[in-house]
Amino acid sequence: MTEADSALPAEFALIARHFRPLAGPGARDLIDDVAVIAPPPGRDLVLKVDAIVGGVHFLPDDPPETIGRKLLRVNLSDIAAKGATPLGYLISVSVPRGTPDGWFAGFAAGLAQDQQEFGVTLLGGDTTSTPGPINLSLTLIGHVAPGGAPSRAGARAGHGIWVTGTIGDGALGLAVAQGKLADPTGYLLDRYRLPRPRLGLPIGEIASASMDVSDGLVQDLSHICRASGVAARIEAALMPLSPQARGAGPAWLATCLTGGDDYELLLAVPPGREPALIAAAARAAIQVTRIGGFVPGAPSVDVIGPDGLPLRISTAGWSHF
């Protein structure tokens, strides 16, 4: 700390120590009030904000390293769902007074690791105290070819329903954290704490509708149905489950289908483009699975059970109110 810094309030020293090393081009070293960037010419901007709250979205004893990374990754997942390239982010950090310096160090170290992995930098931020739990908000900025970001409204009867990765691990990981499920390898808990944003697929050229699965597969699929005016029919037997999720047993299937925190991509894909998806996913080393298709009808999600009969599943996912 320089002599000049020592005359400043603790807030500025904290920003200089932990957050300035994360700052990228345009961030003005976090010593100005704003970031200034030249947007990539000829590209649309894709913008997303998500907030997480201690005791609601993460657990009080979650390590600070993974809290920051999870927040960044849930936003990256939304950017990935639109086939966009992430650029940078701004973050608000509200923490109780007396939060130890080591918490900030861990939080920033986690972000630094993910900045490297995903090619983004910090553009700006705000730190405040709060009498409540930790409250973090992150705004992510990405870019995409003009018109290249699918909405939720383009799914049509006959289009396939595809997901990336495996479904349900995040929700099972939460159950592990709550002591309701065993997880000898730690795989499920890790999936809960660290989503895997599926960046790198040419979504805009492939999907007629897309989103990421954050509030539960069935609920999120119902959003596409509603926006697109179609019905969806998916088969539990086709669901990509991790070995760990299969190991949890059939009693946990409903949790996998309706629980949150997947952060996998959910895509509507016209039949003619399914080969392109498969090829692109192979190049990006991302698992993709066709779990069903859209059919004519009023917006609804039918889940066919392993026995070929419809499963009764509530479409209600996670809601805050």
Next chain:
Amino acid sequence: MTEADSALPAEFALIARHFRPLAGPGARDLIDDVAVIAPPPGRDLVLKVDAIVGGVHFLPDDPPETIGRKLLRVNLSDIAAKGATPLGYLISVSVPRGTPDGWFAGFAAGLAQDQQEFGVTLLGGDTTSTPGPINLSLTLIGHVAPGGAPSRAGARAGHGIWVTGTIGDGALGLAVAQGKLADPTGYLLDRYRLPRPRLGLPIGEIASASMDVSDGLVQDLSHICRASGVAARIEAALMPLSPQARGAGPAWLATCLTGGDDYELLLAVPPGREPALIAAAARAAIQVTRIGGFVPGAPSVDVIGPDGLPLRISTAGWSHF
């Protein structure tokens, strides 16, 4: 509410009812996960995030109408300080479960009013519950001519120190809210609750350094001194005080100089450009006042009292840690 909406969790109905009417172009009616906008061609983007917390930045009994407007305006003030044009914003809203619908209605109504006044629209948001106090974070996006946003580092000895509007009203308004000061007309409390972002000045063509005064004039001026490597000398007698601030009496002068919540612009202006500032301010109907000048020397802020002698004033402003 449509039949389809009634099947959705309360969170979505709340967003549709209160926030969708605020959504502008690119927001995709807040039913997609992201906003997609084409940035103004040939312009730099100016980005800013600020968070406010109940009990820290606003008072529990502040009306929800002004809470949202204050949050928007403190961010607009930063954009104004860089001579940028505001475009749109994303917002995170964390509120306790059971927050009445009327609170959201008032909050959104305040934002709607300011959207009209300042020409911005909502691009995206996130609503979450929190076991703590209300926590709001807003990311504002504006644009400016390439290279046109001054930093804090360009002030040089001989440049004038200018401020817009009046200084101290916000800090006095807080004292009013805390019952420490009388405010028969309600002017000071209103200044505390509703900053006046000074948009519309061609800052980039005029100022060698600029910022807005949010943490107290003396502290914020010390930031420019430190970044620019100069000393500042301001005169209390030149300070633009509102009639209400003058009425509070000389005992409140230090509060005016060091208290936060001014949200006026603080500009370093080379002598040759002072006429341009005066002319532009007259066109924009914004009061501007020269309160002193930068002088050679180690970074410091000297305040000359009404008697011509230096005032002892702590440079410490508001800090969160």
